[in-house]
Each structure stands twice: as structure tokens, then as C-alpha cells.
Amino acid sequence: MATKTEIEDFMKNDFPQAKCIVEAVGGQSATVRHTIGFNELRPGGTVSGPVLMTIADYALYVAILGEIGIVALAVTTNLSINFMRKPSSTKDIIGQCTLLKVGKSLIVGEVSLYSEGDEKAVAHVVGTYSIPQSTGF
Numbered sequence: 001m002a003t004k005t006e007i008e009d010f011m012k013n014d015f016p017q018a019k020c021i022v023e024a025v026g027g028q029s030a031t032v033r034h035t036i037g038f039n040e041l042r043p044g045g046t047v048s049g050p051v052l053m054t055i056a057d058y059a060l061y062v063a064i065l066g067e068i069g070i071v072a073l074a075v076t077t078n079l080s081i082n083f084m085r086k087p088s089s090t091k092d093i094i095g096q097c098t099l100l101k102v103g104k105s106l107i108v109g110e111v112s113l114y115s116e117g118d119e120k121a122v123a124h125v126v127g128t129y130s131i132p133q134s135t136g137f
Contacts, residue, residue, distance in 0.1 A: 001026075001066060001067060001068070001069055002025075002065045002066055002068075002069045002070050003025075003066075004022055004024070004025050004026075004066075006070060007022055007025060007062055007065050007066060007070070008022050010065070010070050010072075011062075014072060018054075018058060019034055019035065020032045020033065020034045020054075020055060020058040020059075020095075021033045021034070021035075022062055023094075025062055025063065025065075025066035026066055028063065028066075028067055028098065028099040028102065029063055029066075029096070029097055029098045029099065030059050030060075030062040030063035030066060030095075030096075030097045031059070031094065031095065031096050031097070032055060032058055032059045032062060032094070032095045032097075033092050033093070033094055033095075033116075034051070034054075034055045034058075034092060034093045034095070035092050036051075036087075036088070036089060036090065036091065036092060036093060041089055045089045046086050046087060046089060047087040047088075047089065047093060047122075049081070049083065051093070052081065052083070052087070052093065052113055052122070052123050053079060053081055053125070055093050055095045055111075055113060056079065056081065056095055056097075056111040056113060056123070056125035056127065057076055057079060057127065058095065059095035059096070059097035059111045060076070060079075060097050060109045060111055060125075060127045060129065061074070061076075061129070062097070063097040063098070063099050063109055064099065064107050064109070064129055064131075067099060067102055067107070068102070068107075068131065071131060071132065073132045074107075074129050074130065074131050074132065075129060075130055076127060076128070076129055076130075077106070077128045077129060077130045078126075078127060078128040079125065079126075079127040079128075080125065080126050080127070081123055081124070081125045082123060082124045082125075083122070083123050084120075084121055084122060084123055084124060085120060085121075085122050086122070087113070087115045087122040087123075088115035088116075088118070091115045091116040091117060091118075092115075092116040093113055093114070093115060093116070093122070094113070094114045094115075094116055095111050095112070095113050095114075096111065096112050096113075096114070097109050097110070097111045098110055098111075103131075104131070104133075105130065105131055105133065106128055106129065106130060106131065107128070107129045107131060108126070108127070108128050109126070109127055109129075110124065110125065110126050110127075111124075111125040111126075111127070112124055112125075113125065
């Protein structure tokens with residue numbers, strides 16, 4: 001298992017381009033935040049799909065690292081997203097991930113994405129990660 005601080009340090013060093021912030025991690029779950037600004041919007045003033053998918057993938061990865069430790073080569077093998085309503089263009093997006101199955105080679109989780117302050121999800125994501133066998137997990 002990796003701590004919030006260990007994950008933040010790893011992500012800062014290995015993924016410096018990532019704009020997400022780790023809010024919480026542990027208990028097979030994670031919560032992340034992404035500030036929304038002009039660069040995250042698409043025409044029509046909504047948060048772009050690729051940004052929402054990035055937040056979901058980040059939340060999933062953080063939850064996994066919190067469960068199995070720092071495994072740089074754990075990779076997404078599937079990511080499915082349902083866009084349910086227009087997110088706010090002026091509020092942070094919050095991603096809440098729960099791991100559904102933690103196996104030796106595959107981990108499955110789900111992520112709900114919210115505009116900060118709104119209890120209705122803007123998107124629901126299910127993702128699968130492949131865990132390299134050399135981890136000993």
C-alpha cells in the first residue's frame with residue numbers, strides 16, 4: 001500500500017503534466033480534484049470529454065496505487081464512460097473512485113465525477129487496469 005504523500009510525490013515526479021490533486025486515498029478508494037478553466041472547455045462552455053476521462057483514469061490509478069503500492073507499469077486496459085449531464089464550466093471536477101475487484105493481474109474500479117457542490121454525477125466511469133506480474137502483488 002502507498003500513502004497519499006507517496007502517491008503525490010510519485011505523480012509529481014513521473015506525471016508532472018497531470019493537473020489533478022489527490023484529496024484522499026485508502027480503503028480501496030480515492031478522491032481527486034481537477035480545477036476547470038478555459039483550457040478544459042470545449043465549444044458550448046462544457047468540460048471536454050477527454051478532461052473528464054483523464055480525471056477518472058487518474059482517480060482509478062491513485063486508488064490502485066493506494067491499494068498495491070507504487071507500480072509505475074500498471075496500465076489502463078479498458079475505460080468506459082457514460083456522460084450523464086453537463087458539468088459546470090466554473091467549478092472543479094471531483095472524481096470519487098471505488099475499486100470493485102482487486103485481483104493479481106487485473107483491477108476493476110468505478111469512478112463517479114461531480115461538479116463541486118453538486119450531488120448529481122456528471123459522468124460514470126468503469127475502468128480496468130492490468131498489473132504487471134513482476135510486482136509480487
